[in-house]
Amino acid sequence: MAGSTPASLSAETPAPVAAARSTPRFSPAADAWRRFRRHRLAVVSLGVLATLILAILLGPLIWRVPINEIDFAAKLQGPSLKHPLGTDDLGQDLLARLLYGGRISLAVGLAAMVVAVSVGVLVGAIAGMASGRVDAALMWLTDLFLSLPQLPLLLLVIYLFRDKLKGVMGAEGGTFLLIILIIGGLRWMPVARLVRAQFLSLREKEFVEAARALGASRSRLVVRHILPNALGPVIVAGTIDVAAAILAESTLSFLGLGFPPDIPTWGRVLFDAKDYLDIAPHWALFPGAAIFLAVLTINFIGDGLRDALDPRRVIG
Amino acid sequence: MSRQYLIRRLLIAIPALFGISVVLFGVLAMAPGDPFEELATNPAVPPEVRQALRAKFGLDDPIWQRYLHWLWAMLQGDWGFSFTSRMDVDTLILQRLPTTLIVIGSSQIIAIIIAIPIGVLAATKPYSVFDQIANTIAFIGFSLPTFFTGLLLILLFSIQLDWLPFVYRADIPGSGLPWLWEHIKQSIMPVMVLGLFQGASLVRYVRSAVLDVIKLDYVTTARSKGIGERKVITKHVVRNALIPVVTLVALQMPIVFGGAIVTEQIFRVPGIGSLLISAMLSNDTPVVMGVTFVFACLVILFNLIADILYGWLDPRIAFR
Numbered sequence: 193m194a195g196s197t198p199a200s201l202s203a204e205t206p207a208p209v210a211a212a213r214s215t216p217r218f219s220p221a222a223d224a225w226r227r228f229r230r231h232r233l234a235v236v237s238l239g240v241l242a243t244l245i246l247a248i249l250l251g252p253l254i255w256r257v258p259i260n261e262i263d264f265a266a267k268l269q270g271p272s273l274k275h276p277l278g279t280d281d282l283g284q285d286l287l288a289r290l291l292y293g294g295r296i297s298l299a300v301g302l303a304a305m306v307v308a309v310s311v312g313v314l315v316g317a318i319a320g321m322a323s324g325r326v327d328a329a330l331m332w333l334t335d336l337f338l339s340l341p342q343l344p345l346l347l348l349v350i351y352l353f354r355d356k357l358k359g360v361m362g363a364e365g366g367t368f369l370l371i372i373l374i375i376g377g378l379r380w381m382p383v384a385r386l387v388r389a390q391f392l393s394l395r396e397k398e399f400v401e402a403a404r405a406l407g408a409s410r411s412r413l414v415v416r417h418i419l420p421n422a423l424g425p426v427i428v429a430g431t432i433d434v435a436a437a438i439l440a441e442s443t444l445s446f447l448g449l450g451f452p453p454d455i456p457t458w459g460r461v462l463f464d465a466k467d468y469l470d471i472a473p474h475w476a477l478f479p480g481a482a483i484f485l486a487v488l489t490i491n492f493i494g495d496g497l498r499d500a501l502d503p504r505r506v507i508g
Numbered sequence: 509m510s511r512q513y514l515i516r517r518l519l520i521a522i523p524a525l526f527g528i529s530v531v532l533f534g535v536l537a538m539a540p541g542d543p544f545e546e547l548a549t550n551p552a553v554p555p556e557v558r559q560a561l562r563a564k565f566g567l568d569d570p571i572w573q574r575y576l577h578w579l580w581a582m583l584q585g586d587w588g589f590s591f592t593s594r595m596d597v598d599t600l601i602l603q604r605l606p607t608t609l610i611v612i613g614s615s616q617i618i619a620i621i622i623a624i625p626i627g628v629l630a631a632t633k634p635y636s637v638f639d640q641i642a643n644t645i646a647f648i649g650f651s652l653p654t655f656f657t658g659l660l661l662i663l664l665f666s667i668q669l670d671w672l673p674f675v676y677r678a679d680i681p682g683s684g685l686p687w688l689w690e691h692i693k694q695s696i697m698p699v700m701v702l703g704l705f706q707g708a709s710l711v712r713y714v715r716s717a718v719l720d721v722i723k724l725d726y727v728t729t730a731r732s733k734g735i736g737e738r739k740v741i742t743k744h745v746v747r748n749a750l751i752p753v754v755t756l757v758a759l760q761m762p763i764v765f766g767g768a769i770v771t772e773q774i775f776r777v778p779g780i781g782s783l784l785i786s787a788m789l790s791n792d793t794p795v796v797m798g799v800t801f802v803f804a805c806l807v808i809l810f811n812l813i814a815d816i817l818y819g820w821l822d823p824r825i826a827f828r
Binding site for chain 2: 340
C-alpha cells in the first residue's frame, strides 16, 4: 500500500462500501443467529427457558419462604395466595421447594453435559488424529458404551457407590458428584463419534495442510485450526445432552435412588408426590410440568441451533 | 444373506458381551464394601475363620481369577441366591422376564404403528402444516418424561374417569375372555406410556429416512413410468426407507429398557425392571447384578437381531 499512488487508493476505496451496501456481511455468529431466529419455536423456547432460569436464580431472593418449614395445619393444600403452588404432606411450600430444586436439576444438567462433552471431545479428537490401531480401539470402546443398558447401569453404580461417597463428601456434594460423573460418563459416545468424523474430514482440508506447511505443531493444529471448525455439531449435541441429563437425574430421583429427601430436586418432589395423586394432584403436576418445560425448551433450542450451526442441515 | 455374514455378526457379538461383562464385574469389584465386613467387626468370629472363609470364596485371588470365576458362574446360570425373596436369582428373573418382554414388545408395536404412517405422510409433504404439527407433537412426545406421562394417565383414566386400574396384577382370577379383557385393560396404560414415547422419537427417524429416499433417481423413474403416487410411496419409497429404521428400533433398545424400568415402577408391573428397583431398595446385590446382566444381554441380542435383519432386508450390506 505504501507504494501505491493516491489516485488508485481513492479509486479502490468506494468499491467495498458499495459491495457492503448491496450484500450485507455477517460475522459467523450473526449469521448463525439469523438462521436460529427463523426457527420460531426455538426463539420462543429461548424466551421461556430464560424466564425459567431467571425465576430459579432470582426467585428465592423474592419468595423468601424457607423450603423446609413444616406446617401441618396447611398440609396438602392446593394453590392459594399464601402458597401459590400449594403445599406437600408436611405443609412445606411447593413454590419455594421447586425454585430451590430447579437450581440443582439445572446444575446437574449443565455439569453432566460438561463431563460428557469433555470426554467426548477428548476421545473423538484422539481417535480422529491418531487413526490406525488407537482409532479402532477407541471406536470399539465407544460402540461398547453405546450398547450398555444406560439406566440399569446408572442405577447399579449409584447403588454400589452411594454410601461410600456420602461418607466422604456429605450427602449433597457426594450425590451431586456421583450423579454428574455417571450421567456424563454414559453420554459421551455420540459426541465422540461426531468429533471423530469431523476430525477425519477436517484434517485433510487445505487450510490445515497450509498450517502444517507453515510449521504449526500438532497440538496447535488441533486446538487452533481443527477443533473450532468441528464445534458446531458439538454445541448442538451438548445442548440436547443438557436435556437428557436433566431427564436422567429426574428419573433417578423419581425412582428414589437420586438425591436424598431433604434436597427437593424436581424428580424427588415428584417421587414424594406420586402416592398422593388422588388427593393432591397439584403436588405432582407442578414439578412434572417444570421438568417437561425445561426439557422441551432445551430440545427446541437444540433443534434451532442445529439449523443455525450444523452446515450439513442448512437448507437455505 | 450369506451364512458368512451371519457368522461374522455372531462373532462380533461375543466380544461385546465380553466387554459388557468386564464393565459389570469391574463396577462390582471396585465398589466399596466387603461382604465379610460384618464378620470383621463381630468379636465372636476369630480372624482365622474369617481368613479361611475369604480364601474359600476366593476373595483373596488375583482379580482376573475372580473375574473368570464370576463369568463361569454367570454362564452356568449360577447367579446366586436372593436373600429377600428366598429363591435362586435365575428362577426369580425367569418368572418376571415374560411380563417385561410382553410390555416392551407391545409398546414397540404401538410405537411402530403410530410412527410409520405419520412419518411417511410428513415426509411426502415436507414443511407443510401437517409436517410442522407432527414435528411439534413429536418433540413434545419425547420431551415428556415417561414417569410424568404415567402419572398424568393415572390421574386422568384411573382417578378422574375411573376407567382403568392403575395397579398391575399378575394373579387375576378367572379365565376365558373376561380374564383376557382384564389383562388388556391393565396393560393399556403402561404400554401406551412406553409406546407413545418411543413413537415420538421414531416419527422423526422415519421422516428423515423417507426424505433421504424420496429424492433418489429410481423414485423419479417410477413416477415417470406413470405409476400412481400412492403406489410409488408404498411400494418403492417406504420399503427402502424402512431398512435404516429397523436398525434404529433395535439401537433404541437401551432407552426402551430404561423406560420399561420407570413404567414398571409406576404401574407396579411385576417385571424385571421393578424387580431391579425393589432389589436395590432392599440391598439385594445378587438380584441387582443378575437383572443388570440380563438387561445387557437383551441389548446385545437386539443389536444382533437388528444387524441380521438389516443384512436380510438390504443384501448389499452383507457383501460389504
